Amino acid sequence: MSDANHARRTAVYLLDQVLGEGRLLAECYAAGALEKLAPEERARAQRLAVETLRGLERADRILKKHLKKTPPLMVMNALRLGTVELCAGGAAHGVVNAMVAIISKHRRHGQLKGLVNAVLRKVAEEGPAEWAKLRIPRLPNWLRKPLVQAWGAEAMLGIEAAHFAGASLDVTGKPGADLSALGGEGLPAGSVRIASAGQVSALPGYDAGDWWIQDAAAAMPARILNAQAGEIVLELCAAPGGKTMQMAAAGAKVTAVDASEPRMARLKENLARTGLAADLIVGDALEQRGQYDAVLLDAPCSATGTIRRHPDLPQAKDGSEFGQLIELQAQLLAHAWSLVKPGGRLMFCTCSLLPDEGECQVEEALEMFEDMAADRGALQIAGVEPEWITEEGGLRLRPDYWPERGGMDGFYMALLRKSA
Structure with a gap:
């Protein structure tokens, strides 16, 4: 597996931990999730995980039209990561092949490599144009509701825009x-x-x-x-x-x-x-x-x-x-x-x-x-x-x-x- 794929596979694992186990990224890092990666791979894995989490709502909206039912979490996270990469201008051939390779090597979900290939190829064609039209991702309701109550709906949109833009x-x-x-x-x-x-x-x-x-x-x-x-x-x-x-x-x-x-x-x-x-x-x-x-x-x-x-x-x-x-x-x-x-x-x-x-x-x-x-x-x-x-x-x-x-x-x- 290439260096880039090591980083992508680790990023998918990090997404599994956050979205499946409720663990913060900092907890994953402290537990050694990145220790086997070279410094450049480590930075790439962190960046991919963070960018995918930041654009999660957009990725899910784009994927929804291409999925009859939601696949297992690990496969879904691979699709999310691939979607975010493709919509950010990633080379379609490299991104699609990488995510297919990651899924094909999975003991339980390897048979879903065809699904990953088909969905991400469609995303590569249509996703970037759709991505730009989607609203800025919103916070989950459990947090958004009290913050809207505190600061108002208009301020909340500004806060979410700042979240999506990330930080220098x-x-x-x-x-x-x-x-x-x-x-x-x-x-x-x-x-x-x-x-x-x-x-x-x-x-x-x-x-x-x-x-x-x-x-x-x-x-x-x-x-x-x-x-x-x-x-x-x-x-x-x-x-x-x-x-x-x-x-x-x-x-x-x-x-x-x-x-x-x-x-x-x-x-x-x-x-x-x-x-x-x-x-x-x-x-x-x-x-x-x-x-x-x-x-x-x-x-x-x-x-x-x-x-x-x-x-x-x-x-x-x-x-x-x-x-x-x-x-x-x-x-x-x-x-x-x-x-x-x-x-x-x-x-x-x-x-x-x-x-x-x-x-x-x-x-x-x-x-x-x-x-x-x-x-x-x-x-x-x-x-x-x-x-x-x-x-x-x-x-x-x-x-x-x-x-x-x-x-x-x-x-x-x-x-x-x-x-x-």
Whole structure:
């Protein structure tokens, strides 16, 4: 099997795991799904899986007219991947033959290679023209419904357009680092956006540790918290560490806590590459003690704000875990507040589009703690529009914001000050 077919076969496997087993792509990668592939094959398999998930609705609409009944999932996923490749301009001969070869070698479904050949040949003829006419793929109803309720139908279309377009690479630079060699666009809030990055580790300044990958929206909480040199700062749920590095680069004395040992290992590697320092603790955020000038809590959440980067999320999940996450966020916020010194501040944030994981959490905390106040003024950094500041005093970011620049991840954040 050719290198390209190894990548395609792995991509089909990844689709099987997401759409059949409800596993996220990150879980598949951590379990070693890509470890037998060469770096180029690995990148290709990831790209094919992500592009297929992003265009899943369109692929299914095109395939429906050519299928009398839905084939087994593995065969259906091969057809989906082939359809997305063909409609993106892939060479018909190569794509069709590759998917036929993959199915023909399958122990249970090999007899369906003729179906795959016939369907994909029809798709090669008609699919590209049909693809361009189809609507932008919509989120599954379990997620779309609450988001339409929160932001309205028109905003939802903009959010889904941003999801379908995908995301560029955003980086945060160390203070004083010259990032001009990256050839990216400087964003108002201070990040640099690179439209076509290629291999990240080959980019200028990577080995020197001049920058790290961090979506522009994800970089805003630490910018708003504005940790100062010499301040004693705690970050809870810290890995993989973009915010830790921002605060360490500002000269703060940072303690970073995360429950995941593998994710904390990534944070340690990132610190080593960038030449920055922080105290790292693998442990439960709810068990931390002490008093800090500032605390940053990036609480575990639905991650619904990151779908333009992770189109597997709405396909693998069904929202059933949201209740537990919302309860945990409230516990973490209350505990984090107990760790803030009088006169200190807490940055609470989540990469979620759901108000229950953002606006509602802060609204309830403000009612619960008499010594807590939301600092609206601190939110007015470059690139933030006044209408993004919410009623309770937080900042709501959405993927449909900055459309002319390629959007941003969905995020909620609030800077909460403790009375002296």
